[in-house]
Amino acid sequence: MIIGYLRVSTSKQNLANQQDEILRFAESKQFAIDSWVTEVVSGKKNGRDRKLTYLLRRMKSGDTLIVTEISRLSRTLTDVMAIMGKCLAKEINLYTTKEKYSFDNSINSKVLCFAFGLVAEIERNLISMRTKEALALRKAEGMVLGRKKGSYTKMNILVNNKSIVISMLKDDKSITDVCKHFEVSRDTFAQFRRKYIAVQRALTEKEKRRMMRFKRNQ
Incomplete structure (x- = not known):
């Protein structure tokens, strides 16, 4: 089964451009799109509430998922890595039309996923470091961290x-x-x-x- 996945952040955006691009890509690969999944949702939304999550659960080994670009999966690299990991674990082929990424069971795909994973880990460490530095700076400036005493809970x-x-x-x-x-x-x-x-x-x-x-x- 070959599925084209389309996502926009707001209803004002047009899905047609993504669909046309996926169709052209599929034609170049001699693929026939069996189904389309579209959703209007922010890439930052909780994964449990997205159609993409249910789609990946239904897909089986050998199925193919096509998106126009990797950011259509999510706006955060860590979430993208989690989605790619699910695809690799279930042996689902993932293609992006703009970046020309191909994630399948080949050694090249595994190396590429490793590179993405390394970047995602660096991103997590940088976010953690920036957060700790910001909290330390506020504490040094005399700012009281955490919930104020006497606040209503x-x-x-x-x-x-x-x-x-x-x-x-x-x-x-x-x-x-x-x-x-x-x-x-x-x-x-x-x-x-x-x-x-x-x-x-x-x-x-x-x-x-x-x-x-x-x-x-x-």
Whole structure:
């Protein structure tokens, strides 16, 4: 199966130019396009929400994917590398019409993928280094990093309504019910329960033991 993949960032852009270019490329290779996949989405969008992700899952060994340029797969090199890695792992042939890249099971393709992977790793390291340098500079300038103290968070909602939360749990309300009621995640509730409810229960048990010792001494 040979698939032509078309992507634009906005609905105002035209997909026809990409389609014409892929058709010319396919004709030069004596390929017949079996299917077209088009989507209007930013290349930075989460891969799980893209048609391309589902397309790669369906494609099998020996299938071919054609795009006009490598940036149609994604705007970040690391994502491009991940997509290329999936293609190589599943033995899917990938062609780009503008750059004339050919990614198949040949040794040349593997060398090219290695080169892309090396560049992607360098890019990740540079981004990490720039981020650390920027944070260090802000810290040196006296800027407070992280969330400001006293800022309102989801945790504050539970803390401010602790008695209601405890009452709901005593009334056999589920954790899901509590989370939905206060519009918080289960992770936030778990942190709240460990930090506040567990402490309160420990204090209550301690008070009970103290009262029992007091009665015995009477």
